[in-house]
Amino acid sequence: MFHLPVLKNRRTLLERAEKFISDVYFTDCNLRGRLYGESCPVETIASFLTPDRITFSEASTQNFEPYEICGTFGPTWWTCWFKVSMTIPESWRGKEVHLLWESDGEGMVWRDGQPVQGLTKEGEKTSYILSECLKDEEPHSVTLYVEMACNGLFGAGQGSMIAAPDPNRMFSVQKAELAILNRDVLKLLTEFEMLVDIVKELGEGDQRGYQALFTVNEMVNVCNPFDPSSFSKAHSLARSFFNQRNGESQHTVHAMGHCHIDSAWLWPYEETIRKCGRSWVTAVGLMEKNPEFVFTCSQAQQFEWVKSWYPGLFSKIQHHVKTGQFVPVGGTWVEMDGNLPSGESMVRQFLQGQLFFNREFGMYCKEFWLPDTFGYSAQLPQIMQGCGISNFLTQKLSWNLVNTFPHNTFFWEGLDGSKVLTHFPPGNSYEMKGKVDDLVKTVKNNKDKGRANHSAALFGFGDGGGGPTQHMIDRLCLVRDTDGLPRVQMSSPSKLFSQLQADSALLCTWSGELFLELHNGTYTTQAQIKRENRQCETLLHDVEIASSLALCRNKTFVYPVEKLQQLWRLLLLNQFHDVIPGSCIGMVVEDALKYYKNIRSDGAALLWEACEALESKGSSTAVFNSLPWERHEVVQITDGTDAPVLALLRAPSVGVSPVKDTQPVTPVSVAPQTDGSVIMENGILRTVVSKDGTLASLYLIAANRETVSDGCAGNQFVIFDDVPLYWDAWDVMDYHLQTRRPVLEVVHPAQVVSSGGLRGSVSFTLRISDKSSVTQEIIMDATCPYIKFSTKVQWAESHKFLKVEFPVRVRSPNATYEIQFGHLQRPTHWNTSWDWARFEVWGHKWADLSEHNFGVALLNDSKYGYSIHQNTMTLSLLRAPKAPDATADMGTHQFTYAIMPHTSCFQDASVIQCAYNLNFPLRLIQCRPETEPWSAFSVSPSSVILETIKQAEDRKGMLVVRLYESHGGSITANLHVNIPVKEAWHCDLLERQDATRPAQITPEGISLSFKPFEIVTLLLVL
């Protein structure tokens, strides 16, 4: 028998097969050119353009004008509705008929008034199936609507993806026609493509790759694109290759459809609603055709949007949740930032999310799902466990710029010792395409080889939505069990995690935070958003406490359940992982600030109503303290003439006291010096403020200790060049440290504003550049152990970073930073790459640098970025990135930070309480003149902090109180309760009562035991 010659030329054989399926080359004679058969134009196409995102019923009644293919429409963010009428030729009977649609923008097909499928060229969705097998009785005349959003999957960046959007981009439809799809050609194309990819991915060192090469080569030989009868021969060659099975030990890839949709990023929130609609309706369509297909979907907020905008789609989703194909994951309201939200906000992310999933789908999520955020707080494991979640999936740490994270599957141990089983898909992506290289990478990159033999592969276009395609599913199904590749099964998170759990004996444990060595500018960018977040967190804290107390003291008071839920959800939404980090476009910033404004105004009204119910209205003024300790502070009040005056007030723990001015034992003295400096002293601290506003000295009187380093100045503003490699709003790079310049030019030298008594203060102005300046008032209050820096910055820079430094006389290898419900330490040296990669870190209300028996704390009211290197404590203040928001942070900023030297350790020096005091102002309310001071709750010892008091979700007559151990020690504490409480029960963070754990109420209070950093939640039955 004569054998056709196959020479030893791998390259030509491989490229021959590639060209056989190329959509660019040789389509006149290759297989790819036969994908579609006959085609014909659509009958008519007409359009209607609108700047608004309107409903189908509104759109369909508009006046549509004829549209010519390739005619332009726009601009960016508008919507063009198309009415497409078509008649399928009768001769196409028995054929699969598609509408082929190629256009810019993101489209949604509407049929009979219902959304049916997304159409997005970028997301490889350019056809809509009109009939799978045309029958005579089917209607041949069809009218569809296509709703075309004038933005791409990734917005409309001008010049690059993350550049600010081009407001004037125009769009067009390039193709709208009917065509016959040859299904057998499509099947064969997938087989060819996978074989070609196996040859390429397995490489020249792998004999299986050569088997693929000769198989695909022979397939080209036997396949005549113009003779469909030849296809079966090629197909059976492919089948015998793909059916050669793996050994039992092969790695298993759990393929799950996914569609990461950023709740707002390079497009506004409103467009996200339509992204969800387009992506999810397509996923539901795939489920109907592929019973095995599983789609994982996070963020309760997005489900809530779809429920109200696409109710028909939502009920289909509910059905597919029941069948196990549409799998809600994550348990949170949105995929929030993992660093910046407060502890209570983190809890509410889960509470709002899990309650939503339970209400709508009768289930709680079992895994936390946060593939795409910029670091993960060490308190998350405890919060997850408290919310019924013991598994965690992410992959972002693969983005580390310096160190490679050593695990893919491991136990993550949090601050308190809570552990969660954690999986980073080794393919390092949450938007795979089901291709061979995704599978090969998943096996190769797995850093837990031999320890974990199962991995997740999330497939589907993501970030801007889009999701999986039929083609991706076809690819994966072809290689379920093919020798040389990992085993592939369509799976779900619960299947994956139960496999990993069952086989977890050899897994390693990572303790403490998951710090992302990238995107460290997101602790500072968009300062206004950060400030609003902090202030709204404190406002809602106070509203809930005042409302809870009002509930106890006033029978007629109604707890504002719905309004509070609405405000919390707005706050939680803005904690999305591209909003609070400041990595979004200007339109999103505008929306976010609008939501904060709503929270502020409605929150203020709620607080006012609650306080009115607390104390019957009267002519006197009282002070409301929401914090669980007595406070003695200088507060600005108004006298009868409305002129602001200061008073030193005492306010009981979680309670109210009439305003009664007391006199300080030691008033503040202020002494201007001949050299222009000013000395201020309050009996605790003595400071010398130089002419230029720096602190020449900060002296802790009782300890006889100078705080400021020898020859240095405290409160030194410094500015850096801040030009990252790419991710502008996200990244500050290590090399910015080489560009440090002190801000030295004095515009107005230090001058006394408050001359002492209750308050001493000095103000000055510095010039940062010809466009930017900083004006600051340095405030020393009577009895106050810290100095406040009330700061106003006029900021009009480009790619600059403003910080303030305090070089202090402390030597310690570690600094401490507040995080959610606790604190952690990070090194102050740059010994190893893991140390210096943390040159810019995040913290909440305070950071502290202490040696034995002396330390300095740096407090703030709205900042999150810190760096403490050797003995210099630095607070990050403002950045000036230009992408994706060209005007990010331009304008006026107002913030306050404070410096607090102390003896002993920061815990015993009440640094934590002082930071709370700085953030939670005492609030003045009206009361009757005869009001007596009262306190509803207090805790002893003070290491346990009563963080939250609220009405239980869906349960009237029950309060939830949440406390945590803040010092990092085991302790038994007493919660003193001065309101009538019938019963007290332990509960989890979802407020589910633990029937085995009643809490004993005694006359001394409720005794509670805590492990270090433990969060304890109680239900109090009123």
Ligand SMILES: [Zn+2]
């Ligand atoms: Zn994202």
